[in-house]
Amino acid sequence: xxxxxxxxxxxxxxxxxxxxxxxxxxxxxxxxxxxxxxxxxxxxxxxxxxxxxxxxxxxxxxxxxxxxxxxxxxxxxxxxxxxxxxxxxxxxxxxxxxxxxxxxxxxxxxxxxxxxxxxxxxxxxxxxxxxxxxxxxxxxxxxxxxxxxxxxxxxxxxxxxxxxxxxxxxxxxxxxxxxxxxxxxxxxxxxxxxx
Numbered sequence: 001x002x003x004x005x006x007x008x009x010x011x012x013x014x015x016x017x018x019x020x021x022x023x024x025x026x027x028x029x030x031x032x033x034x035x036x037x038x039x040x041x042x043x044x045x046x047x048x049x050x051x052x053x054x055x056x057x058x059x060x061x062x063x064x065x066x067x068x069x070x071x072x073x074x075x076x077x078x079x080x081x082x083x084x085x086x087x088x089x090x091x092x093x094x095x096x097x098x099x100x101x102x103x104x105x106x107x108x109x110x111x112x113x114x115x116x117x118x119x120x121x122x123x124x125x126x127x128x129x130x131x132x133x134x135x136x137x138x139x140x141x142x143x144x145x146x147x148x149x150x151x152x153x154x155x156x157x158x159x160x161x162x163x164x165x166x167x168x169x170x171x172x173x174x175x176x177x178x179x180x181x182x183x184x185x186x187x188x189x190x191x192x193x194x195x
Contacts, residue, residue, distance in 0.1 A: 015163050015172045028159040029176060032141050033183025035157060039113040039139060040065075041188060045077040047108055047138075049100040049129055050117030053170045055082055057117045057143070061177045069181050073189045079107065081129075100129035110137035117173060118142065119166040121149025130154035143176055145169035 019025050036046060046065060048058035058080045065078035081087075081103035090102045104114060114133040118126045121144040130151050133140045142151060142158040145166070152158055159176055163169040186193050 011163075011168055012171050015161060015168055016175065018162065019172055019175065025159055028157060029179050029183065032157050032159070033180050033187065035139055035141060036113060036115070036180065037184045037187035039111065040076050040184070042111060044109070044111045044113060045079065045107070046113050046115055047079055047081060047104060047133075048115040048117065049081040049103070049126065051123055051125065053166065054117035054119060054173070055080070057170060057173050057177060058082065058115065060174070061115060061117075061181070064177075064181045065184070069185060071192050073185070073192065076184070076188075081107075097124040097128055100125050101132040104129050104132040104136065104138070108133055108136045108138050112136075113139040113141065116140065116142040116144070116151060116155070118149065118151060119145035119161075119163075119169040119173075121146070121151040121160075123151075127151050127154065143173045145173075 039046060046062065048062045050058040059082055062078040062080040065076040081100050086103060087099045090099045094102060108114065114129060116126055116130060121142070127150050130140050131154060134154060140155050142155040144152060144158050144160045145163055148158060148160040152160060161169045161172045163172065
């Protein structure tokens, strides 16, 4: 096997093994699943956001909730803040650091939940979104990377993946978002997981 391919797979496997063995990760994912399920069960909505590949993860998470995961079920109220018209309008009029915060201001309500995806936790637009959500009495949860950055302290719950590159962190975020969706479904539609 080519050295760089082998190294990439070794690094990815090490982070997946970290996720599998960390009691802290298990607790974070369990608590986040419960908080998301409770938000949806009480009539709240889930908003998601992220930049670049993390935006793709945010969109993926929202569509799995509002659409379908493994089996048909009622749609869960989830929306990614990613509309190009909204984002370019806000970026043009208020600056790119406000694109997600403005979406939280428009669509977030007390009792809703904001799910943040960030490999650094330091992007100004992610930090601003977290602050806007907290001002609106929303729950803030994050799938973060490295040391969690500034946004970690603004999260009620977070999972911080200790990778050093965005690609490896995002690979664990993708696995984690699928585990979170399964956790939410196990709470809200347990019949799908009956033996």
